[in-house]
Amino acid sequence: MCITMLAVIACKPKNPAEQPGGEGGESMFDYIPPIAINDKSVADWDKLDKSKVSEATCANLPYFPGLKKMKVYADSVCIFYMLEYDPQEMASHTDVDGMHIYINADNNTETGGFWDLFAPINKGDVDIMFEGALWDADGNEFSYTPTFSTWSGQTNGEGWLWAEKPVSNKVAGSQLVGDNIIEGRLVLELIPFTFDKVAFEIGVDIYQNFESVGLLPQGDRPDGDHIGRAKKLYVKFDK
Numbered sequence: 001m002c003i004t005m006l007a008v009i010a011c012k013p014k015n016p017a018e019q020p021g022g023e024g025g026e027s028m029f030d031y032i033p034p035i036a037i038n039d040k041s042v043a044d045w046d047k048l049d050k051s052k053v054s055e056a057t058c059a060n061l062p063y064f065p066g067l068k069k070m071k072v073y074a075d076s077v078c079i080f081y082m083l084e085y086d087p088q089e090m091a092s093h094t095d096v097d098g099m100h101i102y103i104n105a106d107n108n109t110e111t112g113g114f115w116d117l118f119a120p121i122n123k124g125d126v127d128i129m130f131e132g133a134l135w136d137a138d139g140n141e142f143s144y145t146p147t148f149s150t151w152s153g154q155t156n157g158e159g160w161l162w163a164e165k166p167v168s169n170k171v172a173g174s175q176l177v178g179d180n181i182i183e184g185r186l187v188l189e190l191i192p193f194t195f196d197k198v199a200f201e202i203g204v205d206i207y208q209n210f211e212s213v214g215l216l217p218q219g220d221r222p223d224g225d226h227i228g229r230a231k232k233l234y235v236k237f238d239k
């Protein structure tokens with residue numbers, strides 16, 4: 001059985017079983033996405049081998065309380081994620097309310113930067129970052145078509161120093177499930193950065209009017225005031 005989704009988004013798996021004859025002359029590949037992001041359901045997560053799904057939950061006393069749980073699963077074609085958020089912390093739904101995805105894509109702590117939100121302090125290793133709105137300008141439709149940037153600051157440094165790079169708007173996709181779950185994917189082939197073959201680390205924050213309101217992974221506030229910086233979520237590819 002061939003699924004046309006990835007042909008439509010021009011995605012090429014690492015070992016494609018290409019077949020000619022797709023609509024519009026596009027190739028079709030034997031790839032059945034394990035997670036559908038157009039079905040308004042997260043039931044397909046329960047079908048995955050739990051040992052291959054990485055999960056982070058929020059601290060009891062977080063500085064940014066808006067995100068409650070994150071699940072991430074990656075195969076050779078896509079990174080899939082599911083985020084549970086607190087609707088009360090997501091009060092406004094406009095095109096300046098969105099999401100950042102931070103990835104230590106080469107799984108190397110000696111490259112990248114941005115330790116502003118994650119541990120360890122003084123050794124940021126984020127290589128790539130996605131930034132985009134979660135709602136459209138009317139505030140009523142969900143469409144995550146983020147920009148893509150690579151770290152441009154000092155190696156292992158901090159700050160908001162990113163170099164935006166062109167990327168297909170099909171690199172990402174997502175849906176809202178109910179009023180408290182975001183489910184989405186990133187297509188590896190369309191990300192212009194070479195990932196480690198084995199694993200990567202990932203963190204996410206949700207922002208409202210340019211201010212973070214939810215962050216995962218996140219630990220308790222060390223002194224009741226500052227962010228409890230936690231390590232990003234380690235995800236091993238299921239290849």
Ligand SMILES: [Ca+2]
Nearest residue numbers: 108111112125
């Ligand atoms: Ca890195």
